[in-house]
Amino acid sequence: MTQSNINREFGSGDRKMRAFTLIELLVVIAIIGILAGMLLPALSRAREKGRTASCLSNLHQIGLAIRFYTDDQDGQMPPASYGSGLPSWPKILGPYLPLHGTNPTPTANSANKVFICPSAKYPGYANTDLSFTYACTGAMLGLQTSSSGLTATQPRKEIAVLTAASETPLVVEGKQDAPTPSCLSNDQWSFASTDLAGGPGTCTRLDFRHVNTMNIAFFDGSVRNVTFEQAKQLTKSLWEGR
Numbered sequence: 001m002t003q004s005n006i007n008r009e010f011g012s013g014d015r016k017m018r019a020f021t022l023i024e025l026l027v028v029i030a031i032i033g034i035l036a037g038m039l040l041p042a043l044s045r046a047r048e049k050g051r052t053a054s055c056l057s058n059l060h061q062i063g064l065a066i067r068f069y070t071d072d073q074d075g076q077m078p079p080a081s082y083g084s085g086l087p088s089w090p091k092i093l094g095p096y097l098p099l100h101g102t103n104p105t106p107t108a109n110s111a112n113k114v115f116i117c118p119s120a121k122y123p124g125y126a127n128t129d130l131s132f133t134y135a136c137t138g139a140m141l142g143l144q145t146s147s148s149g150l151t152a153t154q155p156r157k158e159i160a161v162l163t164a165a166s167e168t169p170l171v172v173e174g175k176q177d178a179p180t181p182s183c184l185s186n187d188q189w190s191f192a193s194t195d196l197a198g199g200p201g202t203c204t205r206l207d208f209r210h211v212n213t214m215n216i217a218f219f220d221g222s223v224r225n226v227t228f229e230q231a232k233q234l235t236k237s238l239w240e241g242r
Contacts, residue, residue, distance in 0.1 A: 045211075048210065048211060052215065055118060055119060055173075059171060059217040059223045060217070060223050062093070063170065063218075063222075065096035065097045067221060068096045069095075070158055075157050075159060076157055078093060079152070079153060079154065080136050089136060090111035090112070090115045090185075091107045091111050092107075098112060100112065110131060111132045115134055116128075117209065119210055120209060122176035131182035133182070134174060135172055135173075135183050135185060135187045136185065136186045137168075137171070137172060138187075138240035139239070139241035140170060142154030143160070163238050164238075167238055168218060168239075169239060170217050172187060173207040173208075173209060173215060173216075174206065175206070183205075183207070187205050187206065189236045191204070191205040193236065193239075199228065200228045210225065212227065213225050213227050
């Protein structure tokens with residue numbers, strides 16, 4: 001019996017293999033580039049949505065801390081700024097949002113990380129190096145002792161806020177108070193109204209950092225993402241809660 005021994009080489013006969021031509025490779029690379037160009041903006045928008053949601057969560061926690069402080073202080077909100085030897089209000093809320101650091105003097109440590117918006121970009125600093133990026137509005141400012149004007153150095157009773165709680169902004173997003181790694185502790189109406197009279201790209205105090213929108217914590221504890229056009233509907237009365 002004779003056995004036939006057939007030796008076929010790989011790639012020969014009916015299994016021929018062919019290399020890509022240069023033109024075909026360039027076409028494939030071009031297609032990959034087009035797909036990447038289409039996907040990257042979508043991925044960027046998805047990341048920003050995640051940062052916006054994280055910022056809203058920050059503001060919700062801050063609103064709760066203000067509520068706890070107010071309840072413990074017989075209806076008095078925290079002083080808005082560096083008055084009477086007191087630290088800024090984010091540090092005053094330390095018992096409810098623990099400060100970061102090991103300094104024996106608690107207020108010498110950094111404010112809790114919830115006071116840093118993940119989308120905040122302050123020139124000269126990495127996001128992780130920022131101190132706080134949220135400012136309170138006039139609704140947290142107290143009345144001056146010698147006049148009816150508002151001041152950041154006096155605490156305010158919550159019953160003094162007379163406007164609709166769900167429409168009264170309490171904490172907003174602030175731009176950098178250069179060259180520090182933080183924004184100012186409070187934004188009065190004189191500055192806010194100037195910003196709202198222009199556009200999101202010309203603001204000097206308010207920061208519409210979420211693709212021309214801004215997150216706001218309101219007096220009733222709710223938090224919302226608002227567009228610049230919606231923010232323009234705010235009035236002095238709402239901003240100051242009176």
